[in-house]
Amino acid sequence: MGKDIVVKEQWVVVIDTLCEGWQAWGQASDDVEVFASEADAQAEIDDNFVDLQRNQIESGMEPDEEPDAFPIPLSEYIQGRKAIYHG
Numbered sequence: 001m002g003k004d005i006v007v008k009e010q011w012v013v014v015i016d017t018l019c020e021g022w023q024a025w026g027q028a029s030d031d032v033e034v035f036a037s038e039a040d041a042q043a044e045i046d047d048n049f050v051d052l053q054r055n056q057i058e059s060g061m062e063p064d065e066e067p068d069a070f071p072i073p074l075s076e077y078i079q080g081r082k083a084i085y086h087g
Helices: 036-056
Strands: 011-017 019-024 071-075
Touching: 011 036, 036 071
Parallel strands: none
Antiparallel strands: 011 019, 011 071
C-alpha cells in the first residue's frame, strides 16, 4: 500500500489597503514572505507589531491598538483583492 502524502498549507501575511487591496509582505520587492504555519505567520505579525508600538511611543505618537496585518493561507491569497460592502 502507498503512503498518504500530507501537504502542509503555507501562509502569507497580508495588509488590506483601501486603494490597492490585499498586499502580501515582501510583495513590493517581488519576494513574498511565505510561512510554514499560521502560528509562524501570526508570531511574525506580533513581533513586528510590538516593535511598531515601541517606535510610535518613543516618537511621541499614540500607539496603534492592533496590527493591520493578518495571516491567510497562500492558496487564498489574491493580490489586490478588495471587499466591497453595500449597506
